[in-house]
Amino acid sequence: MSWRLVLLVATCAWLAGVAPAQLAVRGALVHTMVADGAEAIRDGVVLVGEDGRITAVGPAAAVPVPAGWRVLEAAVVTPGLVDAHSVVGLGGWLNQEQDQDQLDRSAPLQPDLRALDAYSSRDRLVTWIRELGVTTVHTGHAPGALVSGQTMIVKTVADDFESHVLRPFAMLACTLGDGARAPDNASPGNRSRAVAMLRQELAKARDYLRKRDADDPAKQPDPDLRLDALGAALRGEVPLLVTAHRARDLRAALRLADEFGLRIVLDGAAEAPLELDAIRTAGVPVIAHAPMMRAMGEAENATMRLGAILRDAGIPFAYQSGYESYVPKTRVVLWEAAIAAAHGLGADAALRAITIDAARLLQVDDRVGSLEVGKDGDLALYDGDPFEYTSHCIGVVIEGTVVSQAVR
Amino acid sequence: MRLAPALSLLASALSLAAPRAQSDPGPDARRPLAFVGATILPVAGAPIEDGVLVVRDGRIEAIGPRAGTPVPADAVRHNLAGKVLIPGLVCTHSHVGAPAGADSSEPIQPECRVLDSLDVRDPGLRKARAGGLTTLNVMPGSGHLISGQTIYLKLRLGSTVDALCYRWPDGTPMGGLKMANGTNSMRRPPFPGTRGKSAALVRAIFARARAYVAAKERAAGDPEKLPPVDLRLEALAEALSGRRVVHFHTHRHDDILTAMRIADEFGLRIVLHHVSEAWKVADEIAARGVPCSLILVDSPGGKLETMDIDFHNGVELERRGARVAFHTDDGITDSRVFLRMGALAVRAGMSRDGALRALTLSGAEILDLADRIGSLEPGKDADFAVLSGDPFSVYTRVEQTWVEGRKVFDLADPQDRLFAEGGYGASDGQAWHLCCAGQGGGQ
Numbered sequence: 001m002s003w004r005l006v007l008l009v010a011t012c013a014w015l016a017g018v019a020p021a022q023l024a025v026r027g028a029l030v031h032t033m034v035a036d037g038a039e040a041i042r043d044g045v046v047l048v049g050e051d052g053r054i055t056a057v058g059p060a061a062a063v064p065v066p067a068g069w070r071v072l073e074a075a076v077v078t079p080g081l082v083d084a085h086s087v088v089g090l091g092g093w094l095n096q097e098q099d100q101d102q103l104d105r106s107a108p109l110q111p112d113l114r115a116l117d118a119y120s121s122r123d124r125l126v127t128w129i130r131e132l133g134v135t136t137v138h139t140g141h142a143p144g145a146l147v148s149g150q151t152m153i154v155k156t157v158a159d160d161f162e163s164h165v166l167r168p169f170a171m172l173a174c175t176l177g178d179g180a181r182a183p184d185n186a187s188p189g190n191r192s193r194a195v196a197m198l199r200q201e202l203a204k205a206r207d208y209l210r211k212r213d214a215d216d217p218a219k220q221p222d223p224d225l226r227l228d229a230l231g232a233a234l235r236g237e238v239p240l241l242v243t244a245h246r247a248r249d250l251r252a253a254l255r256l257a258d259e260f261g262l263r264i265v266l267d268g269a270a271e272a273p274l275e276l277d278a279i280r281t282a283g284v285p286v287i288a289h290a291p292m293m294r295a296m297g298e299a300e301n302a303t304m305r306l307g308a309i310l311r312d313a314g315i316p317f318a319y320q321s322g323y324e325s326y327v328p329k330t331r332v333v334l335w336e337a338a339i340a341a342a343h344g345l346g347a348d349a350a351l352r353a354i355t356i357d358a359a360r361l362l363q364v365d366d367r368v369g370s371l372e373v374g375k376d377g378d379l380a381l382y383d384g385d386p387f388e389y390t391s392h393c394i395g396v397v398i399e400g401t402v403v404s405q406a407v408r
Numbered sequence: 409m410r411l412a413p414a415l416s417l418l419a420s421a422l423s424l425a426a427p428r429a430q431s432d433p434g435p436d437a438r439r440p441l442a443f444v445g446a447t448i449l450p451v452a453g454a455p456i457e458d459g460v461l462v463v464r465d466g467r468i469e470a471i472g473p474r475a476g477t478p479v480p481a482d483a484v485r486h487n488l489a490g491k492v493l494i495p496g497l498v499c500t501h502s503h504v505g506a507p508a509g510a511d512s513s514e515p516i517q518p519e520c521r522v523l524d525s526l527d528v529r530d531p532g533l534r535k536a537r538a539g540g541l542t543t544l545n546v547m548p549g550s551g552h553l554i555s556g557q558t559i560y561l562k563l564r565l566g567s568t569v570d571a572l573c574y575r576w577p578d579g580t581p582m583g584g585l586k587m588a589n590g591t592n593s594m595r596r597p598p599f600p601g602t603r604g605k606s607a608a609l610v611r612a613i614f615a616r617a618r619a620y621v622a623a624k625e626r627a628a629g630d631p632e633k634l635p636p637v638d639l640r641l642e643a644l645a646e647a648l649s650g651r652r653v654v655h656f657h658t659h660r661h662d663d664i665l666t667a668m669r670i671a672d673e674f675g676l677r678i679v680l681h682h683v684s685e686a687w688k689v690a691d692e693i694a695a696r697g698v699p700c701s702l703i704l705v706d707s708p709g710g711k712l713e714t715m716d717i718d719f720h721n722g723v724e725l726e727r728r729g730a731r732v733a734f735h736t737d738d739g740i741t742d743s744r745v746f747l748r749m750g751a752l753a754v755r756a757g758m759s760r761d762g763a764l765r766a767l768t769l770s771g772a773e774i775l776d777l778a779d780r781i782g783s784l785e786p787g788k789d790a791d792f793a794v795l796s797g798d799p800f801s802v803y804t805r806v807e808q809t810w811v812e813g814r815k816v817f818d819l820a821d822p823q824d825r826l827f828a829e830g831g832y833g834a835s836d837g838q839a840w841h842l843c844c845a846g847q848g849g850g851q
Contacts, residue, residue, distance in 0.1 A: 093707070093710070094712060095709060124708060125707060271832070273832065294739055300834075301835065302835075303831040305829050305830070326710050326711070327705050327710035327711060328707040332706050338802045339802065342805070388802055390754050390801075392755065
């Protein structure tokens with residue numbers, strides 16, 4: 001290979017954004033999201049070192065950019081966005097049978113299904129949300145079965161996503177209410193049966209855990225991947241992600257959590273405004289439905305103000321893009337939070353709900369969600385207020401690598 | 409402990425269930441109205457700072473800057489300083505109110521009318537008013553080659569479809585004809601299985617309709633010679649004569665061309681709807697002068713035909729001088745955020761004036777209603793929305809909607825606010841029409 005070719009390849013690699021990170025991102029306004037109500041830094045700089053982590057954050061006057069570093073500039077810089085719940089990568093963009101891996105309806109309880117085994121990091125919807133600022137997504141099996149499977153938390157990279165998985169098993173996706181009904185007259189056929197089946201399976205898993213921990217190997221049960229997964233929830237290693245909208249289903253979820261000592265996260269929760277005291281008392285966080293989700297079926301009482309209502313009630317929450325079965329096949333969490341911002345939540349809290357608050361809820365705030373030294377160098381760049389309809393996301397960085405400079 | 413809130417919820421649910429009283433207009437009803445101080449975006453003409461809009465008998469009497477636009481002495485004044493006043497939004501393609509057209513028996517049923525199915529008390533209409541919409545084209549779905557007759561609705565407060573529909577000069581309810589091509593209308597026989605078959609079936613029925621019209625003309629009013637009344641062909645005859653505009657659902661670039669080809673062959677006045685791949689054939693669309701009613705959705709895909717849907721459709725058509733309107737396709741997108749669609753088109757490069765026109769006057773033109781609505785001009789209906797600010801800012805709220813000089817939505821009214829924002833009871837009984845979502849998700 002001639003040196004010219006080497007140079008060409010190196011240049012292409014740099015242009016494609018695969019060069020090792022030594023990146024400075026400068027913004028007229030840098031939202032660090034490090035503390036409640038903290039002012040954004042005016043004319044701020046974020047430095048991302050070779051290991052892809054943030055090495056410095058501060059006003060440009062105080063943070064000199066080392067010579068030779070690549071510099072990106074934007075009007076507004078935020079942490080890479082964290083979508084608290086999606087099905088991208090499993091629910092493909094074409095919406096054809098062969099690219100819909102978010103839900104297997106052959107059995108009502110399938111906690112053993114891993115998100116990792118079905119995730120397509122190159123699906124166009126992953127690209128779409130990445131180019132709109134999302135760098136971390138909590139995705140996996142969809143609502144629509146009593147226990148549909150596992151979820152994971154992953155960076156929205158296209159290549160080698162397995163090196164960018166933050167939690168391979170983040171939560172267990174459950175659905176309560178009409179959405180849990182099985183097809184073809186199978187069980188569960190109603191709410192009571194659904195909860196009874198879930199309780200029975202959890203009791204079984206509890207028993208299984210006890211036997212598995214027995215000293216005598218001869219008394220240990222055969223491995224059971226379903227019970228292992230439920231066991232992880234019983235041990236508090238992962239929460240149950242309970243998708244439910246009706247007040248009675250939210251109550252049922254809290255009852256289950258109480259009975260089995262489970263950690264749960266309420267998901268969707270259109271009727272949470274009717275159960276604020278119970279949710280707050282239980283100390284359960286909520287991943288609020290997308291403000292523009294269709295207010296139909298069990299979510300008929302959805303409100304664009306849910307974030308504001310939860311905030312005012314002192315309940316931790318984050319926003320999500322959610323699951324869509326048709327057009328649009330995915331929502332965009334940036335645009336959903338924008339609607340929430342305009343409906344009582346305000347821009348600062350809305351931005352928190354898709355950055356640091358989402359990261360905390362997902363328990364990945366040690367790595368993402370804010371711009372702090374030591375955290376991952378994940379950033380989103382905009383040419384104006386990120387929430388404005390007419391602003392664009394103009395750059396996205398994941399662990400110091402520029403993964404998008406599309407103008408979206 | 410839970411009883412009290414439960415009762416109050418019940419009470420509010422009951423009050424929601426009751427139709428809003430058709431209140432006695434009172435002694436002030438004949439007085440003119442003056443809306444003073446807003447920035448007025450009339451769409452026809454330049455923005456007016458600190459403007460005055462005078463309304464009398466439901467129509468615009470005068471519009472202009474405060475200096476030079478006298479407020480009648482007896483006018484009821486509304487101070488709108490700091491607000492932005494725009495024409496009522498026109499949605500050229502909506503499915504609110506549980507519209508029905510064709511049933512599942514066959515692919516061509518132009519005799520079916522939305523008029524005979526619509527529930528104007530549906531919460532979807534209240535939400536549309538909350539979005540600043542004042543005129544809708546309510547359509548049957550796209551699961552048929554010809555799914556029936558659409559209806560043009562004025563979002564007055566009223567409890568019957570007859571009270572809300574626009575009418576032709578002869579008094580009959582006004583509407584278009586809904587057609588579709590591409591995959592939505594392809595199914596097992598008697599539905600077409602291919603695009604070629606789809607076009608052939610449509611050509612055959614229009615050829616029959618043309619012969620039917622000719623037979624009627626030959627009869628010259630002689631009852632002995634008139635062909636038997638055929639409602640199916642009567643409806644198509646109205647499309648052939650140009651009275652009834654054909655609203656043509658089409659996504660893919662080749663389907664768009666086919667729709668225009670059929671329109672040319674039979675002299676139909678068509679509007680292309682959705683037109684997801686308009687950017688691929690923008691030159692052809694512009695050259696033929698066919699108007700487009702666009703939808704922008706938040707991500708590509710969801711079905712094969714929307715793989716290449718693009719926010720740039722608006723600007724690509726605008727650059728070529730094609731007529732562009734937007735539609736909600738509610739419930740595909742929500743009428744309450746209809747302004748957002750114009751804003752997304754601006755995001756992709758469309759002019760702000762063009763985008764606002766596409767939400768108002770262009771829609772009115774497409775529905776043959778531009779002599780009455782779509783812009784704020786003397787003599788036109790007093791249909792408008794009062795905004796808290798820039799129409800294309802996410803932070804802007806629709807504060808009031810007025811139809812023919814009557815307020816039909818007020819964000820300050822708690823009940824109206826419920827419909828604007830959602831919450832308990834906001835969607836009670838609302839019917840949802842997700843065009844063809846039930847046919848296997850993305851045929």
